[in-house]
Amino acid sequence: MAARTLLQVEGVQTYYGNIRALNGVNVSVNEGEIVALIGANGAGKSTLMMTIFGSPRARAGKITFSGTDITEMPTHEIARMRIAQSPEGRRIFPRMTVMENLQMGASLDKMRHFNEDSEKVFTLFPRLKERIAQRGGTLSGGEQQMLSIARALMARPKLLLLDEPSLGLAPLIVKQIFDAIRELNKTEGLTVFLVEQNAFGALKLANRGYVMVNGNVTLSGSGVELLANPDVRAAYLEGGRH
Amino acid sequence: MEYFVQQLVNGLTLGSIYGLIAIGYTMVYGIIGMINFAHGDVFMIGSFVALIVFLVLTAIFYSLPVVLFLLIMMIVAMLTTSLYSWTIEKVAYRPLRGSFRLAPLITAIGMSIVLSNFVQVTQGPRNKPIPPMISKVYDIFGISISQKQIVIVLVTVALLAIFWYLVNKTALGRAQRACEQDRKMAALLGVDVDRTISITFIMGASLAAVAGSLYLMYYGVVVFSDGFVPGVKAFTAAVLGGIGSIPGAVLGGLMIGFIESMWSAYFSIDYKDVAAFSILAIVLIFLPSGILGRPEVEKV
Numbered sequence: 001m002a003a004r005t006l007l008q009v010e011g012v013q014t015y016y017g018n019i020r021a022l023n024g025v026n027v028s029v030n031e032g033e034i035v036a037l038i039g040a041n042g043a044g045k046s047t048l049m050m051t052i053f054g055s056p057r058a059r060a061g062k063i064t065f066s067g068t069d070i071t072e073m074p075t076h077e078i079a080r081m082r083i084a085q086s087p088e089g090r091r092i093f094p095r096m097t098v099m100e101n102l103q104m105g106a107s108l109d110k111m112r113h114f115n116e117d118s119e120k121v122f123t124l125f126p127r128l129k130e131r132i133a134q135r136g137g138t139l140s141g142g143e144q145q146m147l148s149i150a151r152a153l154m155a156r157p158k159l160l161l162l163d164e165p166s167l168g169l170a171p172l173i174v175k176q177i178f179d180a181i182r183e184l185n186k187t188e189g190l191t192v193f194l195v196e197q198n199a200f201g202a203l204k205l206a207n208r209g210y211v212m213v214n215g216n217v218t219l220s221g222s223g224v225e226l227l228a229n230p231d232v233r234a235a236y237l238e239g240g241r242h
Numbered sequence: 243m244e245y246f247v248q249q250l251v252n253g254l255t256l257g258s259i260y261g262l263i264a265i266g267y268t269m270v271y272g273i274i275g276m277i278n279f280a281h282g283d284v285f286m287i288g289s290f291v292a293l294i295v296f297l298v299l300t301a302i303f304y305s306l307p308v309v310l311f312l313l314i315m316m317i318v319a320m321l322t323t324s325l326y327s328w329t330i331e332k333v334a335y336r337p338l339r340g341s342f343r344l345a346p347l348i349t350a351i352g353m354s355i356v357l358s359n360f361v362q363v364t365q366g367p368r369n370k371p372i373p374p375m376i377s378k379v380y381d382i383f384g385i386s387i388s389q390k391q392i393v394i395v396l397v398t399v400a401l402l403a404i405f406w407y408l409v410n411k412t413a414l415g416r417a418q419r420a421c422e423q424d425r426k427m428a429a430l431l432g433v434d435v436d437r438t439i440s441i442t443f444i445m446g447a448s449l450a451a452v453a454g455s456l457y458l459m460y461y462g463v464v465v466f467s468d469g470f471v472p473g474v475k476a477f478t479a480a481v482l483g484g485i486g487s488i489p490g491a492v493l494g495g496l497m498i499g500f501i502e503s504m505w506s507a508y509f510s511i512d513y514k515d516v517a518a519f520s521i522l523a524i525v526l527i528f529l530p531s532g533i534l535g536r537p538e539v540e541k542v
Contacts, residue, residue, distance in 0.1 A: 053430055079432035091427040093420055104420050107413055108432040155431070 012061035023215035036202035039212035084157035086148040094137030105154030121150035162194040199236035257499020258398035262453035263476030264491035266446025272486040279350040282473015283357035288454025319451035327447030362466040484535020
């Protein structure tokens with residue numbers, strides 16, 4: 001694939017108070033790629049996802065998107081560069097209907113393609129269509145996850161950040177979501193950067209992967225390489241899903 | 243019976259004014275979780291601006307139709323209070339966002355004192371009366387309904403309809419509700435949170451300005467300290483209805499209006515405020531989050 005860098009994270013350090021959560025992280029995502037970031041609980045994966053959006057802000061280092069420096073940009077302007085995120089904890093608006101949640105997603109696209117795009121996400125997640133008038137807070141965990149991803153897609157993002165799309169979901173739904181990601185990547189060239197604890201599934205899906213330990217990226221390589229790497233196998237895969 | 247219905251009409255009028263002010267309290271609370279104690283004084287300033295506009299207009303053209311008078315009064319008052327409220331938020335509240343919880347509250351009380359003293363110094367401490375703008379009274383089955391009351395209720399209903407549409411059916415309203423439910427997520431979706439908060443202050447101030455104009459028209463008098471009591475009543479209304487809930491604010495306003503007029507009619511007018519606040523206390527014992535409020539627990 002033509003390697004045009006879309007997202008470049010260089011030497012980024014993020015702190016929560018005085019505690020350093022990211023310790024000079026370097027990550028890059030090329031256009032049209034699926035890149036996975038794996039690591040244990042508390043390694044700093046979600047922090048990196050949020051730091052890309054400037055919330056919390058990086059205290060050192062540089063983040064560029066499509067060649068633009070976004071390190072100091074306000075969060076909403078970063079989003080308007082067409083980066084969408086399905087964040088940790090899903091963060092569905094609980095007192096808005098499924099429809100309104102999708103409309104919030106589409107507001108980045110100024111609602112220009114709302115009907116077309118909502119049809120598309122309903123094809124991906126037919127369940128959402130059945131729940132269209134229901135409030136977000138009343139959905140099941142899996143439905144909320146679908147809605148969170150669908151909401152991010154409604155923005156027609158150039159880069160989609162997914163934070164643990166498989167968290168707490170039944171294996172069948174995880175497979176459905178991973179299939180959907182693969183499909184979007186193949187048919188629309190959607191660039192995806194995803195964080196996962198389900199390392200096996202994520203690395204199988206991804207072109208490339210990074211391994212994060214205690215706020216540092218310790219390993220990187222193609223999905224296949226990382227899957228074969230004995231350290232990765234020992235730490236994240238053995239005893240996991242085969 | 244006629245007496246009772248008469249009091250209902252009076253209560254409805256009073257309640258409409260409280261309701262309009264209460265929306266400002268409840269919306270600001272909903273979006274940034276602070277009680278904007280300066281809101282009552284913004285209402286008072288709206289009333290004063292209406293007074294000034296009225297005096298200027300009567301001095302220039304004596305024979306303008308009353309509707310036009312009212313309309314110009316309201317529009318100028320809305321613009322002025324919007325500017326005030328926008329500035330207050332920007333100067334006094336925004337820098338303290340993210341500070342400890344009491345900081346904005348203390349600042350708001352300070353802002354309230356600043357505004358009422360500012361008006362006291364610039365406009366004088368005395369009551370400012372105006373000649374009655376509308377004095378026609380209808381007699382319907384023994385109940386007297388003044389044109390003023392009809393105007394108040396009609397304007398309130400029209401504004402609430404516009405307001406309901408804005409909040410529930412437009413992208414702006416959606417962004418507001420999103421900020422209210424999860425500010426961080428709203429920003430991730432490209433919502434300019436600061437701007438949305440500013441707009442919320444402006445919307446609340448505009449409604450308070452209309453309430454101020456109607457108040458001036460109804461009572462024919464305004465004084466610099468008028469921000470306090472109606473402000474506290476409207477705040478009570480917002481809490482009674484469930485702070486953070488817009489229908490709750492309207493409902494609470496109407497209830498406070500009814501309680502006051504009924505109490506004044508059947509018991510003692512001196513104790514009408516005691517009655518209103520007592521009912522608030524009783525309701526809060528059984529419904530701690532107000533009548534239409536939702537319980538605090540939200541994040542699962």
